Amino acid sequence: VVICAGFSHGLAILCEVLRQRGAAELAVEECGLAAHRDIVTGAGLRLVNLPVGDDGAQTAQLSGTSAGAALLTPAHQFPLGMPLAAKRRADAVAWAAATGGTVIEDDYDGEYRYDRQPLGAMQSLAPEHVVYAGTASKALAPGLRLGWLAVPASLMAEVVSTRTLTQRAPSTLDQLTLAEFINAGGYDRHVRRSRIAYRRRRDLLAAALREQVPSAAVSGVAAGLHMVVTLPTGQQETEAVASAARRGLAVQGLGPYSFQGSRPPALVVGYGTPPQHAFTGAVARLCAALADREATVPDQG
Amino acid sequence: VVICAGFSHGLAILCEVLRQRGAAELAVEECGLAAHRDIVTGAGLRLVNLPVGDDGAQTAQLSGTSAGAALLTPAHQFPLGMPLAAKRRADAVAWAAATGGTVIEDDYDGEYRYDRQPLGAMQSLAPEHVVYAGTASKALAPGLRLGWLAVPASLMAEVVSTRTLTQRAPSTLDQLTLAEFINAGGYDRHVRRSRIAYRRRRDLLAAALREQVPSAAVSGVAAGLHMVVTLPTGQQETEAVASAARRGLAVQGLGPYSFQGSRPPALVVGYGTPPQHAFTGAVARLCAALADREATVPDQG
Numbered sequence: 001v002v003i004c005a006g007f008s009h010g011l012a013i014l015c016e017v018l019r020q021r022g023a024a025e026l027a028v029e030e031c032g033l034a035a036h037r038d039i040v041t042g043a044g045l046r047l048v049n050l051p052v053g054d055d056g057a058q059t060a061q062l063s064g065t066s067a068g069a070a071l072l073t074p075a076h077q078f079p080l081g082m083p084l085a086a087k088r089r090a091d092a093v094a095w096a097a098a099t100g101g102t103v104i105e106d107d108y109d110g111e112y113r114y115d116r117q118p119l120g121a122m123q124s125l126a127p128e129h130v131v132y133a134g135t136a137s138k139a140l141a142p143g144l145r146l147g148w149l150a151v152p153a154s155l156m157a158e159v160v161s162t163r164t165l166t167q168r169a170p171s172t173l174d175q176l177t178l179a180e181f182i183n184a185g186g187y188d189r190h191v192r193r194s195r196i197a198y199r200r201r202r203d204l205l206a207a208a209l210r211e212q213v214p215s216a217a218v219s220g221v222a223a224g225l226h227m228v229v230t231l232p233t234g235q236q237e238t239e240a241v242a243s244a245a246r247r248g249l250a251v252q253g254l255g256p257y258s259f260q261g262s263r264p265p266a267l268v269v270g271y272g273t274p275p276q277h278a279f280t281g282a283v284a285r286l287c288a289a290l291a292d293r294e295a296t297v298p299d300q301g
Numbered sequence: 302v303v304i305c306a307g308f309s310h311g312l313a314i315l316c317e318v319l320r321q322r323g324a325a326e327l328a329v330e331e332c333g334l335a336a337h338r339d340i341v342t343g344a345g346l347r348l349v350n351l352p353v354g355d356d357g358a359q360t361a362q363l364s365g366t367s368a369g370a371a372l373l374t375p376a377h378q379f380p381l382g383m384p385l386a387a388k389r390r391a392d393a394v395a396w397a398a399a400t401g402g403t404v405i406e407d408d409y410d411g412e413y414r415y416d417r418q419p420l421g422a423m424q425s426l427a428p429e430h431v432v433y434a435g436t437a438s439k440a441l442a443p444g445l446r447l448g449w450l451a452v453p454a455s456l457m458a459e460v461v462s463t464r465t466l467t468q469r470a471p472s473t474l475d476q477l478t479l480a481e482f483i484n485a486g487g488y489d490r491h492v493r494r495s496r497i498a499y500r501r502r503r504d505l506l507a508a509a510l511r512e513q514v515p516s517a518a519v520s521g522v523a524a525g526l527h528m529v530v531t532l533p534t535g536q537q538e539t540e541a542v543a544s545a546a547r548r549g550l551a552v553q554g555l556g557p558y559s560f561q562g563s564r565p566p567a568l569v570v571g572y573g574t575p576p577q578h579a580f581t582g583a584v585a586r587l588c589a590a591l592a593d594r595e596a597t598v599p600d601q602g
Contacts, residue, residue: 144473249490
């Protein structure tokens with residue numbers, strides 16, 4: 001395992017290694033973080049679009065591209081929230097084995113699964129073709145800048161030398177502190193405790209939305225710290241974001257996450273941020289923001 | 302001031318910014334860290350050699366080059382140890398002002414000056430042309446990965462956006478901890494206390510070498526955590542390094558630090574590493590290693 005300064009740093013290292021190995025293109029999911037796409041293009045790789053269906057990224061389409069690598073969020077598609085189906089995982093691995101391609105498995109919130117057995121990592125299906133990437137950003141804090149890459153043996157030397165050459169190893173102090181926290185059992189205790197707390201928040205938010213804004217559809221809720229709320233017909237993302245902002249809530253539309261493709265207007269609602277005492281109030285204000293719009297839409301018709 | 306993950310990270314950011322601004326070459330001192338030269342070339346800049354004389358880097362020669370920037374160690378040339386003379390500082394600043402060039406002032410061990418008034422930073426002579434770079438690596442620990450850049454206003458936006466784009470900001474936890482340590486006065490106390498301790502070590506080592514190995518010349522001792530020991534005539538660096546290694550001492554020859562030019566065989570001897578209880582013994586063993594050689598050279602003649 002190679003320690004990196006958060007997933008973004010790990011992705012930058014991997015892109016550099018893959019480009020030096022001759023890759024020219026990297027496939028990204030139709031929806032994802034623009035910052036990750038910027039890292040890929042900043043490393044000199046072109047982006048290839050991978051549509052996302054109800055069973056996750058359409059990895060069967062990889063073989064029709066000239067991508068040398070694919071960046072996937074198999075446990076919990078970001079931000080749409082579905083897991084990558086077993087068939088789609090097998091497609092990705094078959095593509096990697098046939099073409100020598102590399103899958104980067106971004107397990108950004110793997111600690112927070114609620115309604116199902118833990119999914120196995122894709123990496124275990126094909127350790128020679130999949131880089132597993134984990135992070136302390138969700139369970140502890142993004143400001144810690146600590147992540148880890150489980151790297152195929154064939155890539156290990158290049159990943160380590162790229163990290164060394166760029167002299168950007170993360171803080172040794174933080175690494176030692178985290179190691180002690182893990183060894184003493186504190187990390188596990190924290191994840192178990194916070195998983196229960198986040199699950200309660202998710203249940204509260206999803207139930208409130210279903211009851212008070214029945215025409216909004218909630219999805220992607222089996223894991224993680226956010227959900228996707230597809231807006232009632234006629235509502236636009238920018239209006240819903242502005243309506244929430246007027247009530248003191250910072251939510252984002254799905255639009256800014258889209259690389260290609262188009263999806264119905266939706267909000268990406270993170271529920272990890274408000275302090276505990278403010279959470280119930282924040283849920284009520286979000287529902288009010290969406291319900292108000294719901295009530296007024298027919299009047300405008 | 303921009304916080305970076307140690308000087309190497311800051312140098313990588315600066316090289317990227319300078320290259321995007323059109324610089325193709327960067328001047329480095331004749332002797333310095335190979336790792337820094339690798340960062341410069343890794344960022345796509347070519348190296349230009351700057352000879353070092355008794356008064357430091359020969360910055361008057363900058364105007365005869367096509368360098369767009371110069372990396373200097375004005376307070377304490379690394380590893381040779383002389384300060385950059387006032388005239389040479391003025392030459393560098395004049396070059397920068399005339400050509401639009403940038404000076405990167407690497408103040409790697411500025412906290413540890415012993416025999417003179419603190420030197421002013423070059424940056425104060427020409428804040429619009431000099432980037433001052435400081436680091437916590439010497440006073441605290443290299444593993445902390447924290448440094449800082451005082452950046453000319455005209456470069457600030459590009460430095461910040463390059464740091465943001467590469468998503469390699471250092472640990473927020475470490476930054477907050479260091480800020481509290483500085484604000485509470487702990488950093489100053491630590492530097493004052495350790496400066497006295499390191500000065501004692503320097504005095505002990507220099508006196509022992511002068512007494513026991515009189516034909517070796519000690520230089521670069523007015524500051525820092527290392528000195529340069531020019532070897533007695535006839536001794537080679539590799540033999541002296543091996544002789545010290547047989548006595549359990551890890552010292553380096555000057556050779557590996559050289560970019561161009563040639564200098565008499567010498568050792569670069571750091572005196573910060575041994576624990577306090579082992580320091581006197583380490584000094585004795587270093588003197589024995591060099592004195593032995595001194596005694597045996599005539600026998601081989």
